[in-house]
């Protein structure tokens with residue numbers, strides 16, 4: 001039994017759980033900022049990283065540690081770091097790899113917030129984010145040079161649902177001795193898609209979405225696959241004397257976990273974007289039902305997409321589970337059930353009639369959210385992607401009448417009936 005690999009559904013409940021002195025089966029919330037040091041010698045060992053233990057909740061907390069361990073188990077990674085949001089997970093990941101004067105190469109099919117972090121905020125601190133013409137291996141490879149420190153893609157792009165060819169992109173990254181980072185938010189905590197199985201080295205995930213699953217907390221997660229060779233000479237802050245730890249070499253000290261340790265002891269220590277223990281608890285609770293929720297939501301997505309496809313007032317349905325979606329074949333390869341719970345629709349008509357439709361829906365939240373228990377409809381052009389230039393919107397596939405739909409946990413027949421009445425209204 002001990003050596004038998006547990007299934008996802010089992011790990012989402014048992015991962016990260018250890019019986020403590022209280023024997024309680026629930027994982028305790030530890031609402032503490034700091035931890036008692038029994039001796040000053042012990043404290044000094046913690047501060048030089050020569051002993052493991054709790055110092056301060058910005059760096060680690062027992063509730064958050066259980067959550068990180070569960071996530072690492074679900075993804076099969078060597079370690080995970082929980083952050084306060086998906087955006088901060090990406091920020092810590094990129095700044096742990098690239099310094100001012102260096103660059104990362106990214107797919108152009110990105111969530112709007114990630115796009116802005118890359119092309120405005122990181123550029124302003126000297127890290128160049130090169131957006132490729134497309135996410136094809138050729139277009140991504142064309143932008144790599146000696147200063148490139150990572151490749152970055154979303155496993156399934158938000159909101160176009162374009163699927164990245166993770167296996168091919170991992171090859172491009174490794175030929176250049178850089179890691180492939182995959183934002184796997186749409187992969188739902190690894191249940192629908194696990195990029196480590198296809199050669200990715202680092203995963204980020206907006207836990208705000210499917211991992212939490214109920215829209216009750218913000219969170220992000222970084223997972224280290226433990227496979228990248230940090231000794232390749234390009235990462236002196238990982239394999240080299242650490243400025244923040246008296247010359248300690250993290251790669252020598254922590255081996256395959258060196259990257260996730262670096263994210264915690266440098267990135268989290270210095271940028272401070274830690275989750276609260278209560279939010280970590282909410283993520284643990286969400287994880288316990290992840291597979292059940294996501295399966296229901298994807299099944300509902302297939303049914304709603306089919307209904308919309310046959311409705312005379314709908315111009316276009318873009319659902320990656322349908323054969324006419326450009327990423328259908330890749331979705332079948334990389335995603336369980338060949339889809340996610342997200343689709344986009346374009347109604348016949350104008351911007352105004354699209355807005356009228358959204359405002360007529362009674363059961364779907366008009367929100368910027370995906371992966372929630374409530375079904376959601378979002379108008380990307382006026383919300384998530386509003387800050388993008390017209391050209392960038394076009395490149396990301398955002399038109400004025402496009403709607404992003406994320407299926408929730410309701411009975412889909414009620415959702416379809418609601419769409420029917422809102423369309424009849426137009």
Ligand SMILES: Cc1ncc(COP(=O)(O)O)c(C=O)c1O
Nearest residue numbers: 085086087111158185206208219
């Ligand atoms: C693909 C993707 N990555 C990252 C983020 C950012 O995550 P958060 O909102 O938790 O900061 C989002 C948010 O929608 C997203 O869709």
